[in-house]
Every structure is written in C-alpha cells, then in structure tokens.
Amino acid sequence: MTAGPIDEIEVWSKKLAPWRQDALRRLAVSNELSGGDFDDLLAMIKEAAGFQLTTPVPAPVPFAKVHFGGGKRKPIVLKSIANVQNVNRLVAKARLDFCPKALTVIYGRNGSGKSGFVRILRTACRTRVENPAKLKVLSDVYGGSTVPQSAEIIIDAGKGDTPVVWTAGMIAAPELTPIAVFDTLSAQLYVDGGSQIRYLPFGLALPHRLNSVCLKLKESLDAERLAVVGDKASLTEIIFPVQRDTKAQLFGRELDRATTDAKIDDAAKFSAVDQERLDEIAAILSAGSAAVADLTALIGWVESIADECETAATAFSDTALFGFTTLRNSAVTARQTAQLSASALFTDEPLPGVGSESWRALWAAARDYSVSDAYGSAEFPVTKTESGPANCVLCQQPLLPEGTARLQRFQKYMDDTLDVAATKAEKAVTDAVDALPPLIQLSAKGFADRGEQIRQREPKLADALLSFQLSATQRRQGAIARLAGDDSASVPALDSPHALMKELAKKLKDEKGALAKAGAAQERERLASEKAELEDKKILATNRTKLVKRRDLLVTDAAYAKALAEVQTTGITKRANDLVDKHLTSAVVTQFDAEREGFDIMYLNVGLSRKSGQTKAEFEVDPKTKLTRVTSEILSEGEQRALALAGFLTEVTLTDESGPIIVDDPVSSLDRDRSARVAKRLAAEAHQRQVVVFTHDIIFFNELCGAAEGQGIEPTTIALFGDQNAAGKIDAAGMVWKGLNVAKRIGKIKSDFAPLPKLLASSPADYEYKVKHLYGRVRDTYERVVEEIIFRDIVRRGTDVIQTQLLRYVSLSDALAIRFHEGMTRANTHSHDNPAADTVPVPKPEDFNADIVALEKLVLDLKAESDAAEKARPQMKPRK
Structure with missing residues (x-):
C-alpha cells in the first residue's frame, strides 16, 4: 500500500469525532474489533448522547499513521480437511491432504464425494454465496447417523499446523477468510451479482470497515431503543372522554422531555375545593340549560365515536388481522422450536414434558416462591447454602448432586436463545392484545340511546353506525381469537362511518351555536368552559404517574436519537468511495479485461460498472443493454461460467492478503478450447498462490496437469470414488489409468x-x-x-x-x-x-x-x- 491513501485517510480521520478516530485506530492495529472494543465504543457514544453510565469509558487515542504498521502477514496455507463426520455420504473420518505450495487436482466421477468436501469449505471459508439455505450442508440423509456434523480444516498461518473446527451452520471462521471458494452457486452471483471486491487493500478497507462498525453500533442502539422505549410512550397517553382544547389536554399533548416535575405537579393539581366547584357548576348548568347540555354532550359523543370508528377501521383492517395471525404463528413456531430444543436436550430426564407450557408455569411459580419466601433475593435456582446443599423449593428435600445438576440444566435452557426468542414472541402477542382499541364508546351501555338520537336526525347514518358497531365488535373478537391462535372464524366487511360522523358533529356545533345565540348567556358558556377545565384537570391528576413515565421515556428516546445521529455513515461512505475510485477502480477494470481476454470472451459486450454501498465498494457486471439488467438472461451457460471465472480471478488477484483458492468444476458448460484456457490460467495462478481444483472431467484433468507440468509445476493429484456404502474414499492406487x-x-x-x-x-x-x-x-x-x-x-x-x-x-x-x-x-x-x-x-x-x-x-x-x-x-x- 503506498503512502498516499494512508496519508489521506489519516488527515480525513482527524476531522471525525473522537470515538470514530478511536475505532479507526483499533481497526488499523487489530484488523478487527473485539467484543470489548465494540462495547467501549458503544459506551463512548452513549456517554456523548447524555446517558448516565456507571462504568468508566476509556479515553480515545487519536488516529495516526503509525497505527498502520508495516509489512504483510505470512500467507495462509491450506494443509488438509480431516475428521469429517456425518456430511452427505462422505465416509467417516474422511480426509483430504493438499499440496501446500502449488496445485492440487482432485478427480472423481459423479457421486464420488467431491461436492461434500466443497460444501464444507465454502461454508467455512470465503464465498460469494450468502443465502443460509444455499450454504446448508446436509448430513447423511440415508445413513441415519446421529453424530454431530463436524470437520477439521488444517491451516498453517505461520505458526505450524493449526486445526480450525467446522460445524454445520457456523459463521465463516475469520482465520479462513483469505481462502476463496468458487463453485456453481457462486458463479451465478459473479454474473448477476457483480464481481464484488469484499476485502479491499488495507488502507482503503479502513473507512469501509468503519462503516461496518457504525452500522453494527446502530443495530445495537436500535435494539436497545426498541427494548427500552419501543411504543411504550404511546401506552402512557391519557384518554379524555371528550377531545377539547382545555389547558389539561393541551399540557398532555405538549408534554416533552424538557417538562419538569414541578410543571407536571402544577398541571395535575386537583384539590377538594376544585371538586366542590366542579359539583356546583354541574348543578347550575343542568338546572338552567338542559337542551344546550344535551347537545353539548351529543357533540362530544359524536366526535369521540368518530375518532373511535377511525381508529377501529385501521386497527381491525384485513391487513391488521392478517398481521395478528402472522404474529401468533411466529410465537407458536418460536415456542415449538424452543420445545423441540428442550425435547432434544432433556431426553434423559425422569419425566417428560420439560420445556412445555405447564412445565414453564411450574418453573415460574417455583422461582417466585424461592425469591419471595424461601431464599429471599438469592439468585434462582438456589442449589447450596452456607450450611450445605439447599432444599428443593418443590419437594422441600435437600438437593442431591443429580438434582442440583438438573436444576442447572433447566436454568440454562430457560436462558437459551430459543426460549428467550419464544418468550419475546409470546410477549409481542400479549402486547398486541393489550394494544387493541377497547371500543369504549361502541360498547358503552348508552350506545343504543345515542344511536336513536342519531336516527332521529340521519337514519342512514344510524344504520351505518350500528352496522359498523357489529362489524368492529366481531373483528375485535376475531383479532383476539387470531392472537390466541384461532383464525377459522370469518369476519364481516368493515366500512367506517367516521367521515360522516365528523360532518354530523360540525352540523351539531352549528346548531349549538345558533341555540346559544338564541337563548344562552355568556355566563353559561363561561361556566361550561370552567367545568370542562376542571373535569380534564381531574383526569390529569388521576394520571400523573403516566405523565412522569412518558416524560422519562421521551428523555431516554432523545438520548438514543442523539446517539444514533453519531453513527450516521453518509459522510464516511462518500469519502471511502472517493478513495476507492482514486486508488482501485482502474486496477479492477484492467484486471477484469485481462482475465476476459485470457478466456477469449472480450467479444462479449459486458464490463464492470462501479457502484457503492454503505459498507463496501462493489463492481457489478454491466451487460450494457437497456433490455435487461440480468447478464444470465443474455449469455450462454458457457459464457456465463467464463465470465464468472474472470470475476472470481479478478477478485482474488486484487484482494489484500488473498490466500489459497478452491475451484470446483470450473469448466462446466465450457467448450474444449476455453477448457484448455482455464487449465492454463489456473496453472499460472498456482505460481502465485495455493490452488485446489475439484473436477469430474478427465479431459480437463489431463489439460490442467499438462499445463502445470508445462510451467514447471508438479501437481498433486487425488482420485476420489464412492460405492454403495459411502463416498469420499481415496483411491490408494492414485489416478485412474486414463488420467x-x-x-x-x-x-x-x-x-x-x-x-x-x-x-x-x-x-x-x-x-x-x-x-x-x-x-x-x-x-x-x-x-x-x-x-x-x-x-x-x-x-x-x-x-x-x-x-x-x-x-x-x-x-x-x-x-x-x-x-x-x-x-x-x-x-x-x-x-x-x-x-x-x-x-x-x-x-x-x-x-x-x-x-x-x-x-x-x-x-x-x-x-x-x-x-x-x-x-x-x-x-x-x-x-x-
């Protein structure tokens, strides 16, 4: 790496916030961020945002050029894959040893086990395939083996042979990321997904990796924000029976994170004197202006029912009901998954059903009894005391070692990710039930009487309102049923009359105004206004706790918003992309064209176009036509394979500290001329790095070996075969005769x-x-x-x-x-x-x-x- 980009990054980084400088420094020194480093950076951001942190935050060290270090690490060597267990039909303890310096060619017919080894390597090493379903490695589906899937990948990174343990579903091991794998699955991504340079040269990689850190920090902050704040602020909203512009209601609506306790106390103060005055005003107004009062009450009811109808139309729509079903199914699936995990974990327990709902209820009751009565605040389960073994909270007998171990297994299961996820999903269902609009007005006892009042004025609107009441009620029941797991009942159509009700409220207000002008005095209006203020102030006083809680949630939410603003990546992305354009783009295009020329596909009207993302620089294959953006729809299968190989070799050639490459079936669909070109190119690459090739094509095998020998390389060859019992067996006699x-x-x-x-x-x-x-x-x-x-x-x-x-x-x-x-x-x-x-x-x-x-x-x-x-x-x- 030249000094130019490093100097540019150093100057640019000094303009960043201290935590970002610290992040760049740690990335430059360690090449990765450890969990502790990540926690420190998160703590720095939260401290800057105004959180009250009890743990000290390390002081940031300014980023400097010396943090880049010097020299390159010793290239990684792939020595072997060994001790393979329960993968496809591979023989138990299967093993492949690779030539540590140049070229290994592994030949085998269909069903010989090549794909099994490749599938392990592509999940353990670096591949363009990211879909977990595509990366899944099956066990021996016909053998019925219960042995866990595993293997050892032996590497030498400069400290001798080191085994890296592989297990099914694991994330690619960091020490194996220099090893790149090319197979049929990744070939399609190179054609349609772009030849992405995932590992940029060290200096240019730092800003992109800082972007990755920012996004991870944002993810952590978002998750915390959702858990701490979420929609809890909306749950603290105070519901007033009549929506009006009283001081109490305005205070409730305008409450924010700056509202002090003193302001809340003043707004929510309601004394016995206030109650006496409220009773007095109510008596005066009811005695002298019954008609106006009735009309006022009707207007308030109409406005409230209109708002409730509008809320219900959204809350119980078809989309919402479908969402409830999905939410419940997700919770059921999560719990079933947790119970399946429990079934597998507790197969040897004396009694069945560990992890079931009834068992979990028993566990919760035992925990509550232990914490509340038996052992006070001691962490549950309590297995020993100062005087010896603790007594079981259920049977009251001293815990023997077997019982102690069983309680510890149960606690570990309750802390397990699957159970926590299931509990979280079930809580989401419970929260959804609690959040359902209660339909207070639609279900009130006086609804029928009010409906008759509406019918006297607008019969059709009264019918529509009654129909909506029935539909909304049934749909709310349907929502509850769906959240309970029953979506069998059909629900009626939902046509909300809220717009018509709002028009009626306007008419009633006009009528009230006319009535007041005709017979009501200004004093009566003043008294009505005072009564409204007192009523709403009383409601505010009753809900003071909600006001304080909402204010505190808004304070916390504002802190999260400020912290999230600190991890925005727009500026970093722009600068990182500018550096890539300046120092890398021409090299990628030049190398890609050289690879295409070597495979005789320069006639294809395709190229690489530069595009950027938040965390990476990416060069995508451009078909140079407006008819389609999918290259695979234009090219033949052979052209696609040649183009994919060109993209793959471009990537590994320009990748910083790129190590061995593993190529599976590289000449699928290629004609013999291009097959020979591929053989020549891979043999040439074996001069630069360790190359492992799997193939079932005996002609290509001979071409590759001949090309290697022509360049002074003696390839290591391995012949695999399979029989009716297993695959992945190595022919002790070596290659088949014709090879x-x-x-x-x-x-x-x-x-x-x-x-x-x-x-x-x-x-x-x-x-x-x-x-x-x-x-x-x-x-x-x-x-x-x-x-x-x-x-x-x-x-x-x-x-x-x-x-x-x-x-x-x-x-x-x-x-x-x-x-x-x-x-x-x-x-x-x-x-x-x-x-x-x-x-x-x-x-x-x-x-x-x-x-x-x-x-x-x-x-x-x-x-x-x-x-x-x-x-x-x-x-x-x-x-x-």
Missing part, C-alpha cells in the same frame, strides 16, 4: 511389476495372468506415446482442439519408427490371447524389464528427435 500421462503410466507399470518375479516362483499361472495384463498396459502406453510424445498432443482423443503450431515438433525417423513397431508388436503379442500350444512362451521377468527399458529409452529418443527437429526448422511466429 495418467506416459511417464506416470510407465511408473505405475514398474510399480505393479515389482512383486511379480517372486510370484513366478510360487505360482507360474498367476504370474502369467498378471504379466499378460501388464503387457496390455504397455500396449496402452505405446498408444498414448503416439498422442503425447510423437504428435506432442497436437490432437487429443476426446477434444476438438488441434494445436497446429506444434507441428514443428513432429518428426519420426525410420529407426525410431521400427523401434516403436517392434515394441508395440511385443506388447500386442504378450497381451493378446495366444494358442494353447505354447508357441508363444511366457516372457520372463528379465524380458519384461527389458521391454520397459526399451520403452523408456524410446520415449527419451523420441523427445530428443522432436526437439532437434524443432530447432532445425526456420523460426515460426507464435499464433496469437
């Missing part, structure tokens, strides 16, 4: 022949049988000599590629042709079925050794003659 080149075939023949001389002395018949088979392998090798040595792989069986530029190496003198014919004749003679008359004697061990030596000498002479022929020809320009 071996001439040199390895000769080596295998010599190895297989080594025990035969002793066999001749003990069983000439077995010797004849086996030596005849080996001569068949010699004949196969002579045939491969024609393809690989004489014609230099210009034409390969099974491929449609002809490398005409290699014709300059082809030369076969008469002498070598005769030697080839003679050797092939001997191989044919001893491998074919000969007459029973023993006209063709069985070759002796020394004869076989001589034939092998002749074959090896022939191969050397053919190579020498081929090289000499090439040197003797005029220099040819290489084909582009």
Whole structure:
C-alpha cells in the first residue's frame, strides 16, 4: 500500500469525532474489533448522547499513521480437511491432504464425494454465496447417523499446523477468510451479482470497515431503543372522554422531555375545593340549560365515536388481522422450536414434558416462591447454602448432586436463545392484545340511546353506525381469537362511518351555536368552559404517574436519537468511495479485461460498472443493454461460467492478503478450447498462490496437469470414488489409468511389476495372468506415446482442439519408427490371447524389464528427435 491513501485517510480521520478516530485506530492495529472494543465504543457514544453510565469509558487515542504498521502477514496455507463426520455420504473420518505450495487436482466421477468436501469449505471459508439455505450442508440423509456434523480444516498461518473446527451452520471462521471458494452457486452471483471486491487493500478497507462498525453500533442502539422505549410512550397517553382544547389536554399533548416535575405537579393539581366547584357548576348548568347540555354532550359523543370508528377501521383492517395471525404463528413456531430444543436436550430426564407450557408455569411459580419466601433475593435456582446443599423449593428435600445438576440444566435452557426468542414472541402477542382499541364508546351501555338520537336526525347514518358497531365488535373478537391462535372464524366487511360522523358533529356545533345565540348567556358558556377545565384537570391528576413515565421515556428516546445521529455513515461512505475510485477502480477494470481476454470472451459486450454501498465498494457486471439488467438472461451457460471465472480471478488477484483458492468444476458448460484456457490460467495462478481444483472431467484433468507440468509445476493429484456404502474414499492406487500421462503410466507399470518375479516362483499361472495384463498396459502406453510424445498432443482423443503450431515438433525417423513397431508388436503379442500350444512362451521377468527399458529409452529418443527437429526448422511466429 503506498503512502498516499494512508496519508489521506489519516488527515480525513482527524476531522471525525473522537470515538470514530478511536475505532479507526483499533481497526488499523487489530484488523478487527473485539467484543470489548465494540462495547467501549458503544459506551463512548452513549456517554456523548447524555446517558448516565456507571462504568468508566476509556479515553480515545487519536488516529495516526503509525497505527498502520508495516509489512504483510505470512500467507495462509491450506494443509488438509480431516475428521469429517456425518456430511452427505462422505465416509467417516474422511480426509483430504493438499499440496501446500502449488496445485492440487482432485478427480472423481459423479457421486464420488467431491461436492461434500466443497460444501464444507465454502461454508467455512470465503464465498460469494450468502443465502443460509444455499450454504446448508446436509448430513447423511440415508445413513441415519446421529453424530454431530463436524470437520477439521488444517491451516498453517505461520505458526505450524493449526486445526480450525467446522460445524454445520457456523459463521465463516475469520482465520479462513483469505481462502476463496468458487463453485456453481457462486458463479451465478459473479454474473448477476457483480464481481464484488469484499476485502479491499488495507488502507482503503479502513473507512469501509468503519462503516461496518457504525452500522453494527446502530443495530445495537436500535435494539436497545426498541427494548427500552419501543411504543411504550404511546401506552402512557391519557384518554379524555371528550377531545377539547382545555389547558389539561393541551399540557398532555405538549408534554416533552424538557417538562419538569414541578410543571407536571402544577398541571395535575386537583384539590377538594376544585371538586366542590366542579359539583356546583354541574348543578347550575343542568338546572338552567338542559337542551344546550344535551347537545353539548351529543357533540362530544359524536366526535369521540368518530375518532373511535377511525381508529377501529385501521386497527381491525384485513391487513391488521392478517398481521395478528402472522404474529401468533411466529410465537407458536418460536415456542415449538424452543420445545423441540428442550425435547432434544432433556431426553434423559425422569419425566417428560420439560420445556412445555405447564412445565414453564411450574418453573415460574417455583422461582417466585424461592425469591419471595424461601431464599429471599438469592439468585434462582438456589442449589447450596452456607450450611450445605439447599432444599428443593418443590419437594422441600435437600438437593442431591443429580438434582442440583438438573436444576442447572433447566436454568440454562430457560436462558437459551430459543426460549428467550419464544418468550419475546409470546410477549409481542400479549402486547398486541393489550394494544387493541377497547371500543369504549361502541360498547358503552348508552350506545343504543345515542344511536336513536342519531336516527332521529340521519337514519342512514344510524344504520351505518350500528352496522359498523357489529362489524368492529366481531373483528375485535376475531383479532383476539387470531392472537390466541384461532383464525377459522370469518369476519364481516368493515366500512367506517367516521367521515360522516365528523360532518354530523360540525352540523351539531352549528346548531349549538345558533341555540346559544338564541337563548344562552355568556355566563353559561363561561361556566361550561370552567367545568370542562376542571373535569380534564381531574383526569390529569388521576394520571400523573403516566405523565412522569412518558416524560422519562421521551428523555431516554432523545438520548438514543442523539446517539444514533453519531453513527450516521453518509459522510464516511462518500469519502471511502472517493478513495476507492482514486486508488482501485482502474486496477479492477484492467484486471477484469485481462482475465476476459485470457478466456477469449472480450467479444462479449459486458464490463464492470462501479457502484457503492454503505459498507463496501462493489463492481457489478454491466451487460450494457437497456433490455435487461440480468447478464444470465443474455449469455450462454458457457459464457456465463467464463465470465464468472474472470470475476472470481479478478477478485482474488486484487484482494489484500488473498490466500489459497478452491475451484470446483470450473469448466462446466465450457467448450474444449476455453477448457484448455482455464487449465492454463489456473496453472499460472498456482505460481502465485495455493490452488485446489475439484473436477469430474478427465479431459480437463489431463489439460490442467499438462499445463502445470508445462510451467514447471508438479501437481498433486487425488482420485476420489464412492460405492454403495459411502463416498469420499481415496483411491490408494492414485489416478485412474486414463488420467495418467506416459511417464506416470510407465511408473505405475514398474510399480505393479515389482512383486511379480517372486510370484513366478510360487505360482507360474498367476504370474502369467498378471504379466499378460501388464503387457496390455504397455500396449496402452505405446498408444498414448503416439498422442503425447510423437504428435506432442497436437490432437487429443476426446477434444476438438488441434494445436497446429506444434507441428514443428513432429518428426519420426525410420529407426525410431521400427523401434516403436517392434515394441508395440511385443506388447500386442504378450497381451493378446495366444494358442494353447505354447508357441508363444511366457516372457520372463528379465524380458519384461527389458521391454520397459526399451520403452523408456524410446520415449527419451523420441523427445530428443522432436526437439532437434524443432530447432532445425526456420523460426515460426507464435499464433496469437
């Protein structure tokens, strides 16, 4: 990393708040934030926001260039995957060892177990696949094994072999993130999801990682805010029977976090004198102005019922009812999940049902008795006292070790994440029930009388209101039933008349005004106003506790809002993206184009377009057409695979401290020409990093091994196979015969022949049988000599590629042709079925050794003659 970006980041970071400088420093030093660091930063933010913290907050250290450190860490080496248990059909304790320096090629037919190993590696290491369902690794669904899924991934990060334990569902281990995995699932994401550079060079990564820290802090603050404040403030709202602009109601509406206790006391003061005055005014108004009072009461009722109808129309809509069903189902599912966990955890308990609802009620009662009566404030469960074992709160008997352990298991289960989540989900259902509008006016005893008053004025509105009352009541019952788990009952349509009721209230007010002008004195209005003030003040006094609680919640909520403002990421994102554009974008595009050219897909009208996010810089594949934004809808499967490989190799090439790569089935859907290009590219990459390739394509296997050998790399090869019992077994004999080149075939023949001389002395018949088979392998090798040595792989069986530029190496003198014919004749003679008359004697061990030596000498002479022929020809320009 050059000094330029680091200097820019240092200057920029000094403009940030102290906690952000501290976060950048810790990220630069440790490369990650520990849980303690994260807690310290969160505490700093909360202190700045005005929270009262009891724990001291460490002083921030300003960010400086020295925190970047120097040098690179030693590259990680993937040594093996071992002790695999209960993964797909892989054999128990399955193991694969990898070449620690260059290239490992693992071959196996379909069902041999390759995918099982790859699925483990892609969940443990770095992959573009993020969908948990896609990353799920199945156990042996046919074997019925109860052993937990696990494996060990052995790495060397500079301190010797270190095992990293893998278990199903685990988050990718941080120490394995330098290892990148490419397979069919991730290939689709590289095409349609963009070639995302997830691990930026160190200096450029810091602002993006600071964004990640900010988002995590925001998530923590949001969760705290929801738990501490949530919608509790709305639950402290004071309900006035009649909505009006009295001082009491205005105080309740305008109460905020700055309202003092003194102001609350003054607004909510209601004495015995106030009550006497209220009674006096009520008597005066009822005696002299019954008509106006009735009209006033009717107006108040109409306005209240209109508001209640409007609230009920929303609270009991189809969407709301569906939400209640979903909320209840989520709670049931969460509890069932917790109970399933309990069933698995407590299978050996004396009595069944641990974790059930009745059991949990018993546990809660026992806890309450222990805390309230038996053991005071001691933490439940109490298993021992100063004098010895505690007594069980249920059976009153001293707790034996087995009982103590059982209580501790029960407590651990009650603290378990699944049970806590289930309890939280059940509380959400209870809170939803408590929050249902009570329909006070619609269910009041005087509703029918008021309805008749409305009917005398507007019959149709009275019918609509009565219909709404029935519908709202049924829907509220339906809501309660759904929250209780019963959504079988149908509910009527809900058509709220609140708008018409508000129009009626306006008419009634006009009528009241006219009536007052005609016969009411100003004093009567003054008394009515005073009565309203006293009534509402009395309600306010009754609910003083709610006022204080709401004020305190608003204070806390304001502190959270201030803290959340501290973790906004807009400015950091913009600056981070500017740095990426300046120092990285051109490198990504250049590398991507180079990879595409190597795979001969430059003709595809695609490229990379730069886009940004809150926590990462991302380069997405751009199909350069307005018809569709999905590249996979345009390209063939082979083009998609080549494009995905280009994106993957771009990513690992430019990734800071990128380590080994694991490539599964890289040439799926590719033609042979591009398959050869991929082999050449992966062999070249093996010069830069450790490369592990899984394939079922024997031709590609040969191409990859040939490309590696052509670049001076001796690949490590492994052959996997599976049978009816298990997969993932390693063939002790190595690669299948057709996957071996001439040199390895000769080596295998010599190895297989080594025990035969002793066999001749003990069983000439077995010797004849086996030596005849080996001569068949010699004949196969002579045939491969024609393809690989004489014609230099210009034409390969099974491929449609002809490398005409290699014709300059082809030369076969008469002498070598005769030697080839003679050797092939001997191989044919001893491998074919000969007459029973023993006209063709069985070759002796020394004869076989001589034939092998002749074959090896022939191969050397053919190579020498081929090289000499090439040197003797005029220099040819290489084909582009």
